[in-house]
Amino acid sequence: MTGGVTRAGRWRPFILPVLLGVAATLAGVALAGASGRLIARAALRPEVFLSLTLLVTLVRALGVGRAGLRYAERLTGHAAALKAGEAQRAALFDRVARFGRDLLARERSGDLLSRSGADLDARQFAALRVTLPLLGFAGATLLAGGWLLSLDAGLGLSVLGPLLLAAALPGLARTWAAALAREEAHLAREHGAALLDALSASADGAARLWGPRLAHLSAGLRRVTQAQGRLQTGLTLGREALFALSFTLVLTRGLTLVESGALGGAWLAAVVLLAAASFDALTPLALVPGAHAAAQAARERDDELAAVQPAVTEPRDPASVPDGPLPLALEGVRVTRGGRDPLRDVTLHLPAGARVAVTGPSGAGKSTLLGLISRDLDPTAGRVTLGGTDLRALALADLRARLSLHEQDAPLLDGTVEENLRLGGPHAPPERLRELLDDLGLEDLTLDTWVGEGGTRLSGGQRARVSLARALLKPADVLLLDEPTAHLDPDTEARVLRVIHRECAGRSLLLVTHRPAPLALADQVYRLQDGHLHPLPAASTHRKVI
Numbered sequence: 001m002t003g004g005v006t007r008a009g010r011w012r013p014f015i016l017p018v019l020l021g022v023a024a025t026l027a028g029v030a031l032a033g034a035s036g037r038l039i040a041r042a043a044l045r046p047e048v049f050l051s052l053t054l055l056v057t058l059v060r061a062l063g064v065g066r067a068g069l070r071y072a073e074r075l076t077g078h079a080a081a082l083k084a085g086e087a088q089r090a091a092l093f094d095r096v097a098r099f100g101r102d103l104l105a106r107e108r109s110g111d112l113l114s115r116s117g118a119d120l121d122a123r124q125f126a127a128l129r130v131t132l133p134l135l136g137f138a139g140a141t142l143l144a145g146g147w148l149l150s151l152d153a154g155l156g157l158s159v160l161g162p163l164l165l166a167a168a169l170p171g172l173a174r175t176w177a178a179a180l181a182r183e184e185a186h187l188a189r190e191h192g193a194a195l196l197d198a199l200s201a202s203a204d205g206a207a208r209l210w211g212p213r214l215a216h217l218s219a220g221l222r223r224v225t226q227a228q229g230r231l232q233t234g235l236t237l238g239r240e241a242l243f244a245l246s247f248t249l250v251l252t253r254g255l256t257l258v259e260s261g262a263l264g265g266a267w268l269a270a271v272v273l274l275a276a277a278s279f280d281a282l283t284p285l286a287l288v289p290g291a292h293a294a295a296q297a298a299r300e301r302d303d304e305l306a307a308v309q310p311a312v313t314e315p316r317d318p319a320s321v322p323d324g325p326l327p328l329a330l331e332g333v334r335v336t337r338g339g340r341d342p343l344r345d346v347t348l349h350l351p352a353g354a355r356v357a358v359t360g361p362s363g364a365g366k367s368t369l370l371g372l373i374s375r376d377l378d379p380t381a382g383r384v385t386l387g388g389t390d391l392r393a394l395a396l397a398d399l400r401a402r403l404s405l406h407e408q409d410a411p412l413l414d415g416t417v418e419e420n421l422r423l424g425g426p427h428a429p430p431e432r433l434r435e436l437l438d439d440l441g442l443e444d445l446t447l448d449t450w451v452g453e454g455g456t457r458l459s460g461g462q463r464a465r466v467s468l469a470r471a472l473l474k475p476a477d478v479l480l481l482d483e484p485t486a487h488l489d490p491d492t493e494a495r496v497l498r499v500i501h502r503e504c505a506g507r508s509l510l511l512v513t514h515r516p517a518p519l520a521l522a523d524q525v526y527r528l529q530d531g532h533l534h535p536l537p538a539a540s541t542h543r544k545v546i
């Protein structure tokens with residue numbers, strides 16, 4: 001999914017941390033063996049302590065080296081994971097941005113949010129949570145098993161038998177662990193989405209209706225977490241029982257070998273500690289099936305998302321748009337939405353610099369008309385053109401640079417008023433922003449007012465005017481205004497219309513509205529009804545407003 005980054009390329013940054021982690025595990029196993037040997041020899045013959053200098057140095061080197069290797073593995077591993085995550089996040093953002101609101105209409109936003117966070121986490125740490133423990137365990141088994149087998153087959157089997165059985169335990173429970181991980185992810189998604197729904201509907205008490213649903217989902221999550229806990233406890237108990245068995249077998253066999261003289265007494269401590277250390281390498285294996293299942297599920301969901309086609313696509317070889325104001329036209333346009341045709345055969349010409357208004361009943365398709373021009377959607381039949389070129393032949397960014405859209409629900413970004421305005425006019429001087437707000441009747445709103453998520457800390461009328469100011473600030477040739485005076489009292493509406501009239505100078509305007517007053521801005525008014533545009537008499541009766 002990372003746009004051109006190959007599978008091998010994604011793994012390369014993890015090679016060093018995985019090697020470091022494996023080396024740290026091996027150093028741990030070797031340290032246990034070497035220190036056992038050292039302690040035993042020093043205890044048996046203290047007078048030869050000086051001759052043990054090499055062993056002492058080895059033990060110290062392994063002790064310090066293991067900590068250093070583990071530290072370096074964590075450092076490089078997390079850096080690699082975060083870097084991989086960065087690329088995955090950017091790719092996800094690109095994809096989501098291509099879908100725009102399409103995706104939000106298709107997926108629930110809480111679902112998308114919790115899912116993308118968990119999926120990115122599962123994928124970016126897969127190498128450290130799956131590959132590293134497996135390789136570390138394989139290395140420890142080869143080292144400890146190989147040495148013990150070379151000493152005595154019975155000793156080797158006493159460790160390898162229980163060790164491999166203990167390693168297989170999480171694998172045996174894999175299906176159960178994967179089912180629990182899937183159920184947990186599903187419940188967490190449902191819970192996240194229901195919580196967001198409940199919060200956004202909390203004002204009218206509708207949230208209380210979600211109470212039982214949230215409680216049910218919480219109970220489900222608790223049940224799954226408890227089942228996961230029981231599974232982990234079972235696996236730990238099984239591992240400890242196999243360790244106890246191995247320890248007993250190694251000790252029994254080792255003592256027999258010492259008694260028969262086949263093994264030096266000083267080696268027994270090394271053998272026992274080495275066997276114990278190889279079981280330590282098992283601990284991280286318990287999480288491997290869950291991490292593997294999560295990474296696999298994340299990949300499947302990513303493929304699913306990749307297979308969904310956005311409503312509008314970029315042309316392969318975009319046409320260029322000439323500079324300067326250009327005419328816009330809808331030619332015989334039909335739109336099918338939700339099984340209905342809100343627009344059936346719509347033809348509309350907006351010459352450069354013209355001002356056109358469209359009115360009509362609710363649900364007639366007025367916003368859909370603007371959506372066609374900003375390419376939120378494409379027509380089912382007919383075409384929309386800018387300067388004679390079909391919009392589908394233009395790069396989306398080129399098209400949208402020429403348009404400025406104020407939407408009916410006036411969505412604002414979570415930030416300050418100034419940050420929102422700067423999306424429209426990044427280089428506008430602060431005085432220009434201030435003046436525009438004052439002219440729109442927003443004298444009380446400071447530029448550093450924080451608007452909250454979606455602008456929810458502002459009143460509906462304030463939010464609409466900040467969004468309108470943002471649209472007016474954008475240096476675009478075509479203004480598309482959807483209900484620019486919604487939520488406003490008549491006096492403020494008149495003020496706002498005067499500002500629009502002033503700011504429209506030299507640009508084209510297409511506005512859609514239910515209200516009569518904004519029609520005064522237009523040279524030509526249409527009524528959209530039953531999928532067709534019907535011209536109305538000029539709106540000169542409303543001129544007095546502006």
Ligand SMILES: Nc1ncnc2c1ncn2[C@@H]1O[C@H](COP(=O)(O)OP(=O)(O)OP(=O)(O)O)[C@@H](O)[C@H]1O
Pocket residue numbers: 105337338340342360361362363364365366367368369408514
């Ligand atoms: N994202 C969507 N998916 C499917 N159908 C949609 C979508 N958005 C709008 N519609 C449908 O398209 C039709 C036209 O909606 P539109 O919002 O364009 O009407 P409108 O004239 O702007 O209404 P209003 O005046 O109430 O804002 C409606 O039947 C609506 O249900």
